Amino acid sequence: MVSQILFIALTIAAIAFFSLNVKKVIRNIKIGKPADRFDQPQKRLLTMIKVALGQTKMVVRPIPAFLHFIVYIGFVIINIEVLEIMIDGIFGTHRIFGGLGSLYNFLIGSFEILALGVWLSCAVFLIRRNILNLKRFKGIEMTKWPKSDANYILITEILLMSAFLLMNAADAKLQTMGVGHYITAGAFPVSNLLQNLLPNSETSLVVLERGCWWFHIIGILAFLNYLPYSKHFHILFAFPNTYFSNLEPKGEFTNMKSVTNEVKAMLDPSFTPEEAEAGRFGAKDVNDLSWVNLMNAYTCTECGRCTSVCPANMTGKLLSPRKIMMDTRDRLTEVGKNIDKSGNGFDDGKSLIDTYISREEIWACTSCNACTEACPINIDPLAIIVELRRFAVMEESQAPASINAMLGNIENNGAPWKYAPADRLNWAKEN
Template sequence: MIGQIIFLLVTIAAIGLFTYNARKIVRNIKLGKPLDRSDRRADRWATMARVALGQSKMVVRPVPGILHILVYAGFVIINIEVLEIAIDGLFGTHRIFSFLGGFYGFLIGAFEWLALAVWISCAVFLIRRNIVKVKRFWAREMTSWPRSDANYILFAEILLMSAFLLMNSADHKLQLEGATHYLKAGAFPVSSWLSPLLPSSESSLVLLERICWWFHIVGIFAFLNYLPYSKHFHIILAFPNTYFSKLNPKGEFDDMQSVTNEVKAMLDPSFTPVTSAEPVRFGAKDATDLTWKNLMDAYTCTECGRCTSVCPANITGKLLSPRKIMMDTRDRITEIGKNIDKHGKDHRDGKALLDDYILREEIWACTTCNACTDACPVNIDPLNIIVELRRYAVMEESQAAASLNSMFGNIENNGAPWKYSPADRLNWANQ
C-alpha cells in the first residue's frame, strides 16, 4: 500500500504541476490580438492530419524526417503502456492487461522494436548535433541553452527507452524462473537479448525491475513537466497550430482593419467603425500587438532551423534568421507573462519586441519570399510577424530605408513605384 500511495501522490503532483505551467502558456498566447480562424473546418482537420499527424513536411529531408517519425511514433505508442503502468501502480497489480493473451504479446513485442528504433534514432540525432555539427544547429541564435535543451531531451528519451527495455528484460527473466507475482505474459524480442547480462539472483532481478519501473514512469512525469520550459512543447501544440494554419495563399497579406476603416470613412462619411477602448496601433511593436496565432507559432517552434536554412537573406550573410524571430517572440511574450505574475497585468517594463529583441536590420533584410513558411514542418509563419513589425516602423514611426521612402513618394505622386509620370508608362512600347 505504501508504494501505491506514493505512486498516487507522484501522479497527482506531476499532473497538477504540468496543468499549472501549461495554463500559463495558454494565458500568454491569449495576450495576443483576436483572430478568426474558425472557417473551412474540413480543410483544417485535413491539414492537421497531413502535417501534424502524418508529418508530411518532415520527410522533405528524408533521413532526419524518417528518424523523427520513428522517435515520434515510438515514444507516443510506447507510452500507451503508461496506462497499464498507472493501473498497476494504483492497484498493486502486475501487467494487468496480460489477459489479452497473444495480442498482449504482440503489443509488447511491437513496443520493444519501437523502443529500439527510438534509442537508435536519438543516438543518431545526438551525433548529428554534437559530432557532425550540422550547420543549422550551430547558428548564432543557437546559444548554449537551445543546444542543451535539445540534448537533454534526446538523452532523456534514450534513458527512458533503456529503462523500459531493462525493465522488460528483468521481468522476462523472472517469468522464466517462475518468480511469484511475475506470471508469464508478453513477448520480449529485444529485451530478451539483455537477459544474459543481468544478475541471476531473484532478489536482484526484482530490485532491478522495480527500479526501472519507477524510473520509467517518474521519468515520463518529469519529461511531461519539462515540456513547458522547452521547445519540445511542440509535441502538444503542433496539432492545434497546424489546425489553425493560414489556408489562404501564403503570399496574400491580411488587410489591416484599422486602415480599412480609415478608407471606408473617407469614401463614406456616414460609415461608423466599431471602436475599442484601446488606442489603434498600426502593425506591432511588442509581442502583445501580435495575434494569438503568432504567439502560438512562437511556442510551437521546434528550433529545427529549416526556415533559416532556406532563407535567402540568411544564406547571403544578412542578419535575418526566421528561427530567431520565433525564438525572440516566444522569449518576449514569456517575459511579459512573468511580469504579469510578479507585478500585475498593467505593469510595463519599458521593453518591446522591436529593437530590444528583434533588430530593424533583421526585419528589413527579409525578401518576403515565403521560403521560411513553406519549409516549416508545423506551418509556422515568421513572415507575418516580420510584416507586422515593418508596418509599425513605417506607419507609426515613418522609419524605413531610403529606397523604400523613395518608392512610397513615387506611389503617392505618380501612382507607381517609379519616378516617371503616369503619362509616360507606355513609352517602353515605343522603343
C-alpha cells in the same frame, strides 16, 4: 501500500504542476489580439491530420523524416503501456493486462521493437547535432540553452527506452525463474538479448526490475513537466497550431480595417465606415500580435528548416526566421513573468522590436514565404515580421531610405518608380 501511496502522490503532483504551467502558457497566448481562425472547420481538420498527424511536410528531408517518424510513433504507441503502469502503480498489481494472452505478447513485442527504433533514432540525432555539426543547427540564436535543450530530450529518450528494455529483460528472467508475482506474460524479442548481461540473483533482478519501473514512470512524469519549458512543447501544440494555421494563399497580407476605411472613404465620400477597433498600427510588442502568432512562437521546434531556406540568411544578412520565433517566445515568457510578479499593465521598458528583434532583421526579409512553406508545422514567421514593419512605418515613420523613396513614388506617381505616369510608355517609342 507505501509504494502505491507514493506512486499516487507523485502522479497527482506531476499532473497538477503540469496543468499550472500549461494554464500560464495559455494565459500568455491570450495576451495576443483576436484572430478569426474558426472558419472552414473541415478544411482545418484535414490540414491538422495531414500536417501534424501525417507529418507530410517532413518528407522534404527523407532521412530525418524517417527517424522522426520512428520517434513519433514510438512516443505515441509505447506510451500506451503507461496505462498499464498507471493501473499497476495504483492497485499494486503486475502486468494487469497479461490476461490478454497472445494479443498482449504482440503488443509488448511491438513496443520493444519500437523502443529499439527510438533508441537508435535518438542516437543518430545526437550524432547529427554534436558530431556532424550540421549547419542547420547553428546560428546566433542557437546559444548554449537551445543546444542543451535538444540534447537533454534526446538523452532522456535514450535513458527511458533503456530502462524499458532492462525492466522487461529482468521481468522475463524472473518469469522463467518462477519468482513471486512475476506471471508469464509478454513477448520480449529485444530485451531477451540482454538477459545474459543480467545477474542471476533473484534479489538483484527484482531490484533492477523495480528500479527501472520507477525510473521509467518518474522519467515520463518529469518529461511531461519539462515540456512547457522546452521547444518540445510542439509535441502537444503542433495539433492546434496546424488546425488554426493560415488557410489563405501564401503571400496574401492582411489589411487593417481602420486603414481600409480611410482609403474607401477617400475614394467614395458616401462610404459608411465599418466598425474598427482602435489601436496601434502594427506590432511593437507581443501584446500587439495575434494569439495565433503567439501560439506559433510556443510551437516552434527550432529545427532551422525555415532559416536554411531563407534567401536573406543565405546571402549573409542578419535575418533568421527561427530567431524571430524564438525571440517572440522569449519576450512572451518574460511578459508572462512580469504579469505573475506585478500584474497586468506592468511596463518593463522593453519591447519585441529593438530589445529582441532589430530593425536590420525585419527589413532584410524579402517576403518570399520560403520560411512558411518549409515549416513542418505551419508556423508563419513572416506574419510577425510584417506587423513589426507596419509599426516601424505607420507609427514611427522609420524605414530604410529605399523604402521611403518607394512609398514617396507611390504617393506622387502611383508606382514605385520615380517616373511620372505620362512617361511610363517612353521605353516603347522608337528612337
